Amino acid sequence: MGGNMAYRCMIINLGSTSTKVAVYDDLNEVFRESIAHSQEELSEFDSIWDQQIFRKNKIVKTLEHNGYKMSEFDAISCRGGNTKPIPGGIYILNQEMIEDMKSEKYGVHPTNVGNVIAYNLGLELNIPVIVADPPVTDELCDLARFSGIKEIPRMSSFHALNQKRTAKKIANDLGKYYSELNLIVAHLGGGISIAAHEKGLVIDVNNALDGDGPFSPERAGTVPVGDVIRMCYSGAFTLDQMIKKVRGNGGLMSYLGTNSGLEVEKRIKNGDVYAQKVYEAMAYHISKEIGATCAVMSGKVDGIVLTGSLAYSEMLTAWIKERTEFIAPIYILAGENEMLSLAEGAMRYLSGEEEAKSY
Ligand SMILES: Nc1ncnc2c1ncn2[C@@H]1O[C@H](COP(=O)(O)OP(=O)(O)O)[C@@H](O)[C@H]1O
Numbered sequence: 001m002g003g004n005m006a007y008r009c010m011i012i013n014l015g016s017t018s019t020k021v022a023v024y025d026d027l028n029e030v031f032r033e034s035i036a037h038s039q040e041e042l043s044e045f046d047s048i049w050d051q052q053i054f055r056k057n058k059i060v061k062t063l064e065h066n067g068y069k070m071s072e073f074d075a076i077s078c079r080g081g082n083t084k085p086i087p088g089g090i091y092i093l094n095q096e097m098i099e100d101m102k103s104e105k106y107g108v109h110p111t112n113v114g115n116v117i118a119y120n121l122g123l124e125l126n127i128p129v130i131v132a133d134p135p136v137t138d139e140l141c142d143l144a145r146f147s148g149i150k151e152i153p154r155m156s157s158f159h160a161l162n163q164k165r166t167a168k169k170i171a172n173d174l175g176k177y178y179s180e181l182n183l184i185v186a187h188l189g190g191g192i193s194i195a196a197h198e199k200g201l202v203i204d205v206n207n208a209l210d211g212d213g214p215f216s217p218e219r220a221g222t223v224p225v226g227d228v229i230r231m232c233y234s235g236a237f238t239l240d241q242m243i244k245k246v247r248g249n250g251g252l253m254s255y256l257g258t259n260s261g262l263e264v265e266k267r268i269k270n271g272d273v274y275a276q277k278v279y280e281a282m283a284y285h286i287s288k289e290i291g292a293t294c295a296v297m298s299g300k301v302d303g304i305v306l307t308g309s310l311a312y313s314e315m316l317t318a319w320i321k322e323r324t325e326f327i328a329p330i331y332i333l334a335g336e337n338e339m340l341s342l343a344e345g346a347m348r349y350l351s352g353e354e355e356a357k358s359y
């Protein structure tokens, strides 16, 4: 490797509709591509696991096509997956984590396939695969774990990587340590997570994958559970169809047949009153969750942070502000920095600044 560069890292981040890949030389992003997958393209595959070879080929070909040799990488960093709950931090991806993801015991999400791809590439290339602040990062307080059904404890399943980084960035901008502040962070993306960051720990958060919280572009969030149970036993739906109603075809998808905030805004601008009602209802439920999260921290909140791609929406953030700005100052950090956060995690590990935790 030339110049003063110390490490070259491959970053892999799989979402429901995209495969993101990037190359970092230390903390400099030298390449990034987000490969979009249409519903048509993905509908060929019965399960997310069947997408493995297809997605791996996309990653390897994209890198090689852009002149990167596999042998040049010192490490791979990958958004974590649905393993057992673990504290935030850095982990070296191992066989046990992969087995837990494959078991689907802790949830199903395309990022798990990304972990399997990264793990196998790591073995082939003989380099470590690093995972930072995975979505199962668990810092919940004891009270948050009670769901009301003894056999079903509440789980921490959220956008931990972007939530943690965004909270630390705001703390830094305010000239404070993350561990000094109480923040409510709302990640507003395809899934929505709203978390109580109390003195550097996420002590409560809705289960953004298929648990509770506001509805999102593609997820149902909290639903009237009795009605859902009756629907399950009506004989009209299979297990897969019911799961899809909650995750994939829920939220904006259910009401408007699109998971795109941009598309909804276009319809609103063209006078679609129902689309406006649904979009405002999403803002209403986001605000309600922010209020609940404020109560979790006894009203002692230093700031509310709106992040994720939907935070680019002036319409949505204005509705949320209207209902929640009485709580604390609102900061908007639209988009996400997942690729950079993964690179930072890898560099902290490779440089010896942070030790990897054991799974
Ligand atoms: N400028 C924008 N205004 C409104 N919605 C947006 C904007 N940019 C992106 N979105 C919407 O944000 C949602 C989630 O996007 P994304 O960040 O890709 O989600 P995730 O990474 O959580 O899967 C989509 O519904 C998308 O249409």
Ligand SMILES: CCCC(=O)OP(=O)(O)O
Pocket (backbone or CB within 6 Å): 015, 016, 109, 135, 157, 158, 159, 160, 189, 190, 191, 192, 207, 208, 209
């Ligand atoms: C449960 C957190 C992971 C997640 O839902 O991510 P996306 O919203 O990007 O699908």
